[in-house]
Amino acid sequence: MKIPDAGAVPSSDAPAPGRRERKRRQVHDKLYEAAVGLFVAQGFEATTMEEIADTADVARATVFNHFSQKVGFLEEWGARRRSRVAAILGQEHAEDLPVGERLRRYLRExxxxNVASRAETTVLMGASARFGRLLQDPSLEIELTKIAEEGQRRGEIRPEVAADQAGTLLAACYFSTVLRWIREEPPPFDLTGRLDAALDIILLGILTSTSP
Incomplete structure (x- = not known):
C-alpha cells in the first residue's frame, strides 16, 4: 500500500484541515517519530509494532490503522525526505536554475x-534495501525525471534522450552511492562530493570528444 507523503508541504490555497484531521495527523506523526527512534536505537528487525504502540502511548490497533505494515515507516521516511528537499528547493526557486545545477542542488540536499543524520540513514536505508522497496519504488525516479523533462523543454538536454531513463539512472546512482557510504564507519568518503562527481559523469559522459 502506498503511504501518503505526510511530510509534504500543503498548497497555500488548500483548505485548512479540520480538528479531526489535525488529530489524525498528530497521531500519525507521533507513531512515525516513535518508530524511527526505536529503529535507530535497537534496529528495524528487533522493533515490533507493539513496541511502537507502547512508545507512542496508543493502542496496537491504532498503529495498524496508520501503517498496515512495518515497512510503511520506511516508505514514509523516504517520502518525508523527498518532501523536505522539495520544500527547500522551492523556497530557493530552484526551478529557475539550469537543469544541471538543479539536479546538483537536489542530490546535494x-x-x-543523510550526512546530518548518518545513524538514522544507516539503519533506515539499510532496512529499506533489505526489507522494503528501495530499488523498486519509482518515487525518486519520478522526481528526477520531471527535472530532466523540464530541461528538455528548455533545450538543455538533447531531445533524443529518454527523460525517464535519465531519471532511473540518476536515482540508481544516488541509491548505490548512499548504500556504499553507509556500509562503513567512519564514512568511507565525502557523500556530497561523490554525488557531485557522479552527476558530472552522467551529464558529461565518459568518452573524450575525440573518441570514436
Missing part, C-alpha cells in the same frame, strides 16, 4: 540530509 539529499546527501546533506
Amino acid at each position: 539529499m546527501g546533506e540530509l
Whole structure:
C-alpha cells in the first residue's frame, strides 16, 4: 500500500484541515517519530509494532490503522525526505536554475540530509534495501525525471534522450552511492562530493570528444 507523503508541504490555497484531521495527523506523526527512534536505537528487525504502540502511548490497533505494515515507516521516511528537499528547493526557486545545477542542488540536499543524520540513514536505508522497496519504488525516479523533462523543454538536454531513463539512472546512482557510504564507519568518503562527481559523469559522459 502506498503511504501518503505526510511530510509534504500543503498548497497555500488548500483548505485548512479540520480538528479531526489535525488529530489524525498528530497521531500519525507521533507513531512515525516513535518508530524511527526505536529503529535507530535497537534496529528495524528487533522493533515490533507493539513496541511502537507502547512508545507512542496508543493502542496496537491504532498503529495498524496508520501503517498496515512495518515497512510503511520506511516508505514514509523516504517520502518525508523527498518532501523536505522539495520544500527547500522551492523556497530557493530552484526551478529557475539550469537543469544541471538543479539536479546538483537536489542530490546535494539529499546527501546533506543523510550526512546530518548518518545513524538514522544507516539503519533506515539499510532496512529499506533489505526489507522494503528501495530499488523498486519509482518515487525518486519520478522526481528526477520531471527535472530532466523540464530541461528538455528548455533545450538543455538533447531531445533524443529518454527523460525517464535519465531519471532511473540518476536515482540508481544516488541509491548505490548512499548504500556504499553507509556500509562503513567512519564514512568511507565525502557523500556530497561523490554525488557531485557522479552527476558530472552522467551529464558529461565518459568518452573524450575525440573518441570514436
